[in-house]
Structures are given as C-alpha cells and as structure tokens.
Amino acid sequence: MRLIGLNRQSPCAHAQDSAAMPTGAHPGALMRTSIKCNAKTQLATQPEAPAGLWPMGGPLRRSGCRAPSSQRFVAVAANPAGSDSGGAGGSEPASSKSGRRNGKGGRGYAGAGAGPRARGNAPSEVAAAAQAAADALFTNPGAGPLAPQVGPVAVAELGGGRGRGLVTTRTVQPGELLLTVRSLALAWDDGLAALGSSLATDLVGSEPVPGTPVEEDLDPDLDLEDAKFLGLQRQLLSRRYTLREAEWLASLCGLPPVSEEGAEQGGGAQAAAELPPAPALETVLGVGTDTVERRDVSLPERLRNRDILADVVQANAFMPDGGCEDADVYWARRQVEDLAVGPMSLDDEYEAKVDNDDDDDGWEGDEEFEPAGPRVGPLGVWPGANLLNHSCMPNTVAYVIGDTLFVRAARKVSSGSEITVSYLPVGGGADTVFGGDETAAAAEVEDDGEGAAAEYESSSSVVSGGSRGTLLSPVEVRRAVLEDSYGFVCGCSRCVTEEGLDPKLRALIADIADSTQGLREDLETALAWAEVAPDGEDDEDDEDDEGQSKKAPRKKGKQQTAEDDDEEGEGEAGGTTSASRRQWRKAAASVVSQAGAYVELMDAAMGKLKLSMAEQETAQSAVVPLYTVLWAALAARGEIEPPLSEMVASLVGSVAPGSADHLWWRANALETAQILVAEEEMEAAAASTIVRGATAGFGGFKRPEDDRVANAGKRCSAAFKTRYGPISRPVYKALLKARREREDAEREDA
Numbered sequence: 141m142r143l144i145g146l147n148r149q150s151p152c153a154h155a156q157d158s159a160a161m162p163t164g165a166h167p168g169a170l171m172r173t174s175i176k177c178n179a180k181t182q183l184a185t186q187p188e189a190p191a192g193l194w195p196m197g198g199p200l201r202r203s204g205c206r207a208p209s210s211q212r213f214v215a216v217a218a219n220p221a222g223s224d225s226g227g228a229g230g231s232e233p234a235s236s237k238s239g240r241r242n243g244k245g246g247r248g249y250a251g252a253g254a255g256p257r258a259r260g261n262a263p264s265e266v267a268a269a270a271q272a273a274a275d276a277l278f279t280n281p282g283a284g285p286l287a288p289q290v291g292p293v294a295v296a297e298l299g300g301g302r303g304r305g306l307v308t309t310r311t312v313q314p315g316e317l318l319l320t321v322r323s324l325a326l327a328w329d330d331g332l333a334a335l336g337s338s339l340a341t342d343l344v345g346s347e348p349v350p351g352t353p354v355e356e357d358l359d360p361d362l363d364l365e366d367a368k369f370l371g372l373q374r375q376l377l378s379r380r381y382t383l384r385e386a387e388w389l390a391s392l393c394g395l396p397p398v399s400e401e402g403a404e405q406g407g408g409a410q411a412a413a414e415l416p417p418a419p420a421l422e423t424v425l426g427v428g429t430d431t432v433e434r435r436d437v438s439l440p441e442r443l444r445n446r447d448i449l450a451d452v453v454q455a456n457a458f459m460p461d462g463g464c465e466d467a468d469v470y471w472a473r474r475q476v477e478d479l480a481v482g483p484m485s486l487d488d489e490y491e492a493k494v495d496n497d498d499d500d501d502g503w504e505g506d507e508e509f510e511p512a513g514p515r516v517g518p519l520g521v522w523p524g525a526n527l528l529n530h531s532c533m534p535n536t537v538a539y540v541i542g543d544t545l546f547v548r549a550a551r552k553v554s555s556g557s558e559i560t561v562s563y564l565p566v567g568g569g570a571d572t573v574f575g576g577d578e579t580a581a582a583a584e585v586e587d588d589g590e591g592a593a594a595e596y597e598s599s600s601s602v603v604s605g606g607s608r609g610t611l612l613s614p615v616e617v618r619r620a621v622l623e624d625s626y627g628f629v630c631g632c633s634r635c636v637t638e639e640g641l642d643p644k645l646r647a648l649i650a651d652i653a654d655s656t657q658g659l660r661e662d663l664e665t666a667l668a669w670a671e672v673a674p675d676g677e678d679d680e681d682d683e684d685d686e687g688q689s690k691k692a693p694r695k696k697g698k699q700q701t702a703e704d705d706d707e708e709g710e711g712e713a714g715g716t717t718s719a720s721r722r723q724w725r726k727a728a729a730s731v732v733s734q735a736g737a738y739v740e741l742m743d744a745a746m747g748k749l750k751l752s753m754a755e756q757e758t759a760q761s762a763v764v765p766l767y768t769v770l771w772a773a774l775a776a777r778g779e780i781e782p783p784l785s786e787m788v789a790s791l792v793g794s795v796a797p798g799s800a801d802h803l804w805w806r807a808n809a810l811e812t813a814q815i816l817v818a819e820e821e822m823e824a825a826a827a828s829t830i831v832r833g834a835t836a837g838f839g840g841f842k843r844p845e846d847d848r849v850a851n852a853g854k855r856c857s858a859a860f861k862t863r864y865g866p867i868s869r870p871v872y873k874a875l876l877k878a879r880r881e882r883e884d885a886e887r888e889d890a
C-alpha cells in the first residue's frame with residue numbers, strides 16, 4: 141500500500157474540482173513576461189533537458205521535410221471524447237446496481253453470454269462464474285482467428301480534405317463495439333530489436349521489387365522503429381492477398397507530397413482527398429460471406445514502389461491505445477490461467493526461459509531474466525480501421541488483444557456522425573511520469589521556419605528536446621507532430637477551442653509544457669537520491685518522514701551516477717545515506733514547490749480570464765503532464781492528494797475516455813479515495829469515535845462505505861465499461877485485482 145500521511149498544505153490542495161477552479165487573481169499573472177520571469181526564477185536550478193531522444197536520420201528519409209522513418213509510424217492511442225462523466229458511466233449507477241441485482245453478466249467479444257451470478261451463490265460457483273465471464277471476455281484473441289465484426293459503422297466520403305472516413309449508421313453508446321479486425325501486417329518491439337539492418341537487407345533481398353530500398357540506402361544503425369516500419373513493408377510485400385484485400389490495398393491513401401519536386405520524385409502516392417471511394421467495410425473484411433477466398437494475389441503494382449509503399453504504410457499503420465497488448469486483459473487472463481493450472485512461478489518462468497533459450501543473445505544467468513509481460517509496441521495495418529481519421533478528442537478507443545484490433549465507442553455518438561481515433565499516444569499515465577514510456581510517438585519536429593509550430597519549437601524543448609507530442613500536449617505540439625507525420629493540420633474542436641484561448645494563457649501553457657520535462661528529470665534525480673537513502677535512517681529532519689513510502693516507482697536519473705559516485709567518495713556510509721536523505725527531501729520538495737507554483741499560475745490565469753468550464757478543461761488538458769509530475773512527487777513523498785488524482789482522471793477522461801491512461805487514473809483515484817477514507821476511519825477509531833459501517837478487506841484496510849469511495853468506484857467502473865464494453869462485475873473486479881497485484885509486484889521489485 142502506498143499510503144501514508146496526508147499533506148494538507150500541498151500546493152494543489154485547492155484543486156478540489158477541475159470544473160470549479162478558484163478564481164483568485166494573481167497580479168500580473170497574465171503578462172507573459174511576468175509569468176516567464178516567475179517561471180524562470182522558480183526553475184532556475186533545473187537541469188537541461190537531455191538531447192533529443194529520437195534520431196533525426198533514417199534510412200527511408202524523403203527529400204522533403206518529412207519526418208525520418210524512425211518517426212514515420214502512426215501512434216494511434218486511444219480515443220474518444222466527451223467528458224469523463226459523459227462516458228459510459230455518467231448514468232451508470234442505476235444500471236450497475238441493477239446488473240448486480242439481477243445477475244446479468246457481461247458479454248464476451250465473441251458474444252458469449254457467460255453471466256456470472258455474483259450474489260447469493262456458493263463461493264465455488266462464484267469463482268467458476270467469474271472464470272467463465274473472464275473467459276468469455278478474454279477468449280480467442282491471440283489464441284485463434286477471431287471473426288471480424290462490423291458494428292453500426294460505414295464508410296463515407298467526408299470532403300474538406302479529410303478523404304474517406306467512418307460514420308455511425310445509428311446512435312451509439314459508450315462501450316459499444318464498432319469493429320473487430322485482424323491485422324494484415326503487424327510488428328512488435330520484441331523480435332525486431334535484434335534484427336537491425338539485417339531486416340532491411342532482408343527486405344531488399346526477399347524479392348526483386350523495382351524501387352524497393354537498396355542496401356546502401358539503409359542506415360547501419362537502424363533503430364527499432366525503423367526496423368518495425370520496414371518490417372511492415374516487408375510483410376506487405378511478401379504475403380499474398382484475396383481479391384477483396386487487394387482491392388482495399390489499392391484504395392489506400394498515402395501521405396500527401398511535401399513539395400512539387402517531392403511529388404515528382406516520390407511517384408505520387410495518393411493523398412486522402414484524391415482517392416476513389418473505399419470498398420464497404422463488410423467487403424473489406426469479408427463479413428457476411430461463407431466463401432473461402434484464395435490468397436493468391438500479390439501486392440498491387442502501385443504499392444510496389446518504395447516511396448509509395450513507405451508513404452502508404454506511414455499513413456495507414458497505427459499503434460493502438462496503450463502502446464502494448466492490452467495490459468489489463470493480459471494480466472487478468474494470466475490470473476485466470478493461474479487459477480486453472482496453478483501460478484507459474486518465477487522459477488518456472490526461469491526454467492522456461494532456459495529451455496527456450498537456444499538463441500545466441502548472450503543471455504546468461506537470472507540477473508537478466510524478466511518475467512513475461514504483455515507484448516509491447518504493436519505497429520500494425522488493420523483493414524477498415526485504417527479509415528478512422530484523427531481527432532484530439534476522439535470518440536472511440538482502439539486497443540489490441542492478440543493481433544485483433546477492437547474499436548469501441550467511447551462517447552455517445554449520434555447517427556451519421558464521424559467516428560475518430562487519436563493518432564497520438566495519450567501520454568498521461570505513470571509510465572509517462574516516470575519516463576518509461578517507450579511507446580510514445582516521436583515528436584521531434586524539423587524546423588521549416590514557418591508557422592506556429594516552428595515558433596513554438598524554437599523556444600520549446602518539449603518539441604525539440606527530450607519529450608514528445610502526446611494528446612496531452614498543447615495544440616502547437618499536437619499539430620506539429622500530426623502535420624509532420626501525417627501531412628494534415630488538425631482542425632478538431634479541441635484544437636479550435638484551444639487556439640481561441642487568450643494568447644497570454646496560451647503562452648503560459650507553452651511555458652509550462654516546456655518546463656515540465658525539466659521537472660520530470662528533477663523528480664527522477666530526487667528518486668535516485670531516495671534510492672541511496674535507506675528507510676529508517678534518522679537525522680535531524682526526519683520527523684516529517686514518518687511513514688514515507690519508499691515503494692514508489694523509482695528510476696535512476698542520468699545525473700545520478702556521477703552524484704552517487706561523489707557521495708560514495710565521501711567516506712562513511714552513515715554520512716552518505718544521511719546526506720542522500722537530505723538531498724532527496726530537498727529535491728522532492730523543490731519539484732513539489734515548482735510544480736505547485738505553476739499550478740497556481742494556471743489557476744490564477746484561468747480565474748482572471750473567467751474561462752468557461754469547457755475552456756478551463758481545454759486549457760488544463762494541455763498541461764496534464766505538469767499535474768502528473770506533481771502527483772508523482774507527492775506520491776514519492778508518501779502523500780496522497782485525492783483532488784489531484786480526481787482532477788487528472790477527469791481531464792484524461794475528457795480527452796481520451798476509455799484509454800489505458802484514463803483507466804489508470806480512474807483506478808488510482810479510487811484507490812486514493814479508499815486510502816483516505818480508511819485513514820480517516822482509523823483516526824476516528826483511535827480517537828474512540830464511532831466508526832461508520834465497514835465491510836471486509838481491501839488491501840488490508842477495512843473498506844469503508846463512504847460517498848467519496850462510492851463515487852470514485854462508479855467513475856472507475858464506468859471507465860472500464862467504456863473500454864471493455866458491458867463487462868460483468870466479476871470481470872471488472874478481476875481486471876482491477878490483476879492491475880493492483882501487478883502494480884504491487886512492480887513496486888516490490890523496485
């Protein structure tokens with residue numbers, strides 16, 4: 141458990157509700173210079189952001205200003221839009237309750253109605269029902285071919301430069317399944333990392349295709365994303381297709397030419413706006429026909445040109461939400477399997493690894509052994525789903541289980557409206573906070589010297605340095621990445637609203653986004669200090685450390701190694717740990733105070749401008765990484781801040797309901813509320829006050845019945861139902877339990 145004392149004085153304690161930010165004026169807060177000045181003073185000691193994480197060179201780089209191939213992948217993350225409360229769950233309490241009462245079970249993806257009976261049954265029956273429900277939900281994907289399904293959606297010509305898109309054929313509700321489709325080409329991080337340039341050579345060598353890359357074009361330092369990008373091309377080049385698949389492939393758009401010369405040299409990939417109508421989804425996916433079609437057609441001629449193929453793959457491949465195989469489902473399935481066959485111990489996994497370790501990767505000994513986890517980095521081409529256009533407030537969520545993509549409505553969408561996904565990762569989860577987000581899209585943008593993106597870039601390390609564009613970045617960053625990677629300027633409602641905000645507020649947002657990366661690195665450094673300062677080491681300042689959690693995720697910052705060495709060189713171990721402890725406290729306090737100061741600047745600016753709730757939400761959505769850094773710094777100090785967890789969950793849910801990030805924050809907000817209430821209950825009990833009704837055990841605490849817990853629980857289950865559809869209570873519990881146990885295990889590992 142990560143709890144511990146509450147710091148009521150935390151800088152975000154005022155953030156009771158994102159929709160009701162205080163309007164306290166902050167003199168001069170709207171003057172850009174003044175804000176900048178404040179900010180710079182606050183951040184004077186912060187280290188420089190590291191040099192760009194994403195290489196600027198790539199083997200298939202085009203002649204124009206297009207991003208290098210390492211960035212030429214579509215990182216579609218989650219989706220939908222609508223506010224958190226407008227998702228599956230706004231009105232969920234009633235249905236949730238009735239679901240429990242009447243025992244209606246959830247439906248699996250394959251339509252299996254394994255309804256568990258949670259109440260009033262013998263424990264073994266409950267367990268069996270839970271397992272059946274989990275099986276129903278998690279069956280098939282990955283284990284065998286899952287029939288493609290087309291829900292209430294159809295292809296439409298959209299006009300306005302957007303080309304084709306998908307629209308609803310009736311009103312759909314959050315959580316409704318819109319599409320399941322198996323990939324035509326799919327690359328994962330594992331299996332490709334080691335291949336390097338040999339993959340590229342293989343691509344050349346496998347078929348004498350005119351125009352495909354030649355070896356001398358390829359960078360010997362081919363990186364993972366390059367390898368995956370090329371891997372998809374290789375898969376598409378080398379496989380055979382049915383006639384309907386070939387027809388669909390021939391209708392794919394590519395990136396628009398970057399210049400006239402580029403168009404001449406590039407061979408003219410078709411831009412979305414110039415394309416003929418796409419075949420119906422049912423035709424593309426072969427839904428409604430029993431005919432077994434032969435796969436004997438090769439890739440259409442148009443795509444056998446290397447530039448066109450590269451452009452088509454870049455425009456049509458994407459990485460589903462979460463950047464990995466759906467993690468909740470993966471871990472919950474694993475638990476269900478463990479129930480059936482007994483858990484696979486780490487020893488078993490070790491043995492399995494040894495047994496299978498006939499490759500020559502130099503692996504030896506268990507120090508390099510890591511337990512299995514969900515496969516990461518799926519970059520794929522899914523027929524039909526490629527017609528989903530982008531929105532920065534998408535109304536669907538798309539995630540992958542096995543190699544099947546599931547697209548569900550994440551908001552209510554009226555009949556005939558376009559459905560959209562995000563081409564950008566959401567970027568608001570714990571991985572982002574702690575810098576472990578290997579899956580986020582590269583957002584390093586080449587400077588073309590024009591426009592807002594260039595202006596922003598010139599002063600922003602968010603774009604040019606160690607961060608990347610996510611759905612929770614400011615509009616300039618999102619647009620720059622989308623334009624660079626996909627060749628369009630996003631004009632979604634969120635972008636338009638954000639663009640319309642007061643210029644001074646936008647400048648503050650840019651300033652915050654720019655500085656957040658530095659705060660993140662400061663936090664990592666602080667955590668590294670904590671790592672060398674063991675628990676229980678008292679010194680003069682230790683009183684306020686009572687109960688501090690040392691279990692928060694930690695990562696060693698870049699600067700830390702040198703600092704560690706210095707410390708060790710000091711001599712006495714006791715002195716070193718004591719010094720480290722002081723350093724840790726100082727560094728963490730500094731992050732909290734700097735992030736808190738920015739939060740206050742945002743609040744003051746929004747208050748002064750008297751923004752509407754929608755405008756506040758738009759403004760705050762662009763600086764969510766600041767809130768997450770503040771949350772992480774507080775959590776690392778053992779402090780929980782329920783309003784902050786709630787605010788981030790609400791913001792992430794308003795931008796990308798049903799996304800993995802949304803579920804993470806919703807589960808976090810629930811746990812935070814449970815901890816807070818349990819703590820209050822314990823305090824009350826200690827003071828001999830009457831303890832309110834409590835039911836048995838959550839994580840070692842008496843689980844209190846409290847409105848705050850109940851409300852957080854309703855919002856959390858609503859988020860899960862948005863992502864996974866009408867799951868039953870046991871399945872929801874199984875997903876939450878698996879998530880909690882995995883996080884506890886990770887914390888213990890750390």
Ligand SMILES: C[S@@+](CC[C@H](N)C(=O)[O-])C[C@H]1O[C@@H](n2cnc3c(N)ncnc32)[C@H](O)[C@@H]1O
Pocket residue numbers: 301302303304305392393394395396411412413415455456457526527528529530531626627628629630631632
């Ligand atoms: C995966 S395809 C989507 C389907 C595409 N509209 C078509 O007709 O084939 C991606 C391409 O669609 C276009 N596109 C996607 N989202 C867009 C948006 N929000 N505004 C304008 N164009 C968009 C861009 O040309 C992008 O490269």
